Amino acid sequence: MQGTGNKAFDIAWVREQFPSLKLQVNGRTAAFLDGPAGTQVPKQVMDAAQNYFLTANANTCGAFPTSRRTNETILSARAAMADLFNCDSNEVVFGQNMTTITFALARAIGRELKAGDEIVVTTLDHDANVAPWRALEEKGVVIRQVDIRESDCTLDPDDLKRKITAKTKLVAVGYASNMVGTINPVAEIAKLAHAAGALMFIDAVHYAPHGLIDVKALDCDFLACSPYKFFGPHMGTLYGKREHLERFKPYKVRPATDVSPECWETGTQVQELIAGIAAAVDYIAELGQHCDSTAKSRREALRAAYHATHQYETGLLTRLIEGLQAIPEMRIFGITDAKRFDERCSTLSFRMGNHNPTAIATFLGDRGIFTWDGNFYALNLSERLGVEQHGGVLRVGLVHYNTMGEVERLLAALREFAA
Ligand SMILES: Cc1ncc(COP(=O)(O)O)c(C=O)c1O
Secondary structure, rough: OOOEEEEEHHHHHHHHHHHHHOEEEEEEOOEEEEEHHHOOOOOHHHHHHHHHHHHHOOOOOOOHHHHHHHHHHHHHHHHHHHHHOOOOOEEEEOOHHHHHHHHHHHHHHOOOOOOOOOEEEEEEHHHHHOOHHHHHHHHOOOOEEOOOOOOOOEHHHHHHHHHHOOOOEEEEEOOOOOOOOEOOOOOHHHHHHHOOOOOOEEEEEOOOOOOOOHHHOOOEEEEEEEEHOOOOOOOOOEEOOHHHHHHOOOOOOOOOOOOOOOOHHHOOOOOOHHHHHHHHHHHHHHHHHHOOOOOOOHHHHHHHHHHHHHHHHHHHHHHHHHHHHHOOOOEEEEEOOOOHHHEEEEEEEEEOOOOOHHHHHHHHOOOOOOOOOEOOOEEOOOOEEHHHHOOOOEEEOOOOOOOOOHHHHHHHHHHHHHO
C-alpha cells in the first residue's frame, strides 16, 4: 500500500502547520483534546479564506473576474472533496453543516416515501443521523432503531439483520461513533441494505479525521461529513451517487438551477469557507507527501496521510487506555482490547466513579487541557448506557496533531483529580 518513501511521523512539522496549537492557558500550552467537536485548522486553510476575500470575493456566475474566480474556487473545492471521497466532482454537495444537509436530503427523499415505509437508524449514532429521518414519522414512515452490545459499544449484528426488511427504504448508519469511537462495518451494512432494496446513508463526520473514505469501495448511496472535523472550516459536505442527486428533487427557489449538484446548494454558499475546504484537503495531502514522498496523485497522498496518522493515533490511544485503566473507579466505554483497535478510532469516553463529567472537564480546562463532557448529541447512546441523567461522559479526542506529552499531562491531571 505504501511506497518506499515512508518516513517516521513528523509531529514537529505537523504542529508547525497549526498556529493555534501555541495558545497559552494559565502559563501552559493548550492541549486540544476536543477535536471530535471541531479540530484546529492549519495556516493553509486560514490563508485560503483570506486569499478568497482579497482576490475572488463575489457571487457566482457573473461576467467579471472575481465572480469567475468564485466559480473556479467552488470547482476546485469539489475536485478536492472528490479526491477525498473517491468520487466524481459533480457528486459533491456543499452545505452549512452535516445536520442541515441531512435534514434537506431526508426531506427530499421523504417526498417519495409513503406511510409504512421503514428507515433504519442506530443507537450508536449522533442525533444528526437520527432526527432528520425521524422527522419523516410525520408522513407515517416507521423508524427502526438497531441496538448495541453494551459490553463493547458495537452495533448488534443480529438486531441489524432483524431490523432491515423488505419494507426498509433507507439505512442510516454512522461510520464511527463520536462518543465511543467504534468504527462500524459500513461496507457490509451497505450490502445488507442493498440486498433489501434500500439506500445506504453514512454519517462519516467522526470518521473523516481518522480514516480514508472510499465511497466506491463502500458502495454507499450518500455519505456526509463536516470539514471542520478534519482540519477545515465550519461547513458540511455530502457525497451522493450521481443517479440519486439527479433523480431526487431538493426543495429550492425557482430561479436557481435544476442542475445537480448546484441545485442541492440552496442560496449563496459561504464561498470563503469553500476555499478553505480545498486547502484542508490539500493540507492532508501535503502531510501524506511529507510521510511518503513516493505518493504521486492527491488521492495517493491522502491515503499515505491516513495510513501514517492511523498508526500514530493508535500509539497515543494505546497509552491513553493503559494509563486510564490504572486510575481507580475508571469506566471506559467501548473497545479497550488493543488487538481490536482497527475497530475503533482514537476518541474515548469514560466516567470516574460518580464524579460529574463537567467537574472533571472544568478541572482539566483550568489546566489548559481541553476535553468535552456531556452526550455530544449522541443522545440514543447516552440514554442506552444509562449516563444521560448523570451528566453523560468525559470525552477525550486524539487527532494527529496531539502528542504523547499531552496524553501524559492528561493522565497526570486525572490522577490528581482522583486523589
Ligand atoms: C458523528 C457526528 N455526526 C454528525 C454531526 C453533526 O455535524 P454538523 O455539526 O456538521 O452538523 C457531528 C457533530 O458533532 C458528529 O460528531
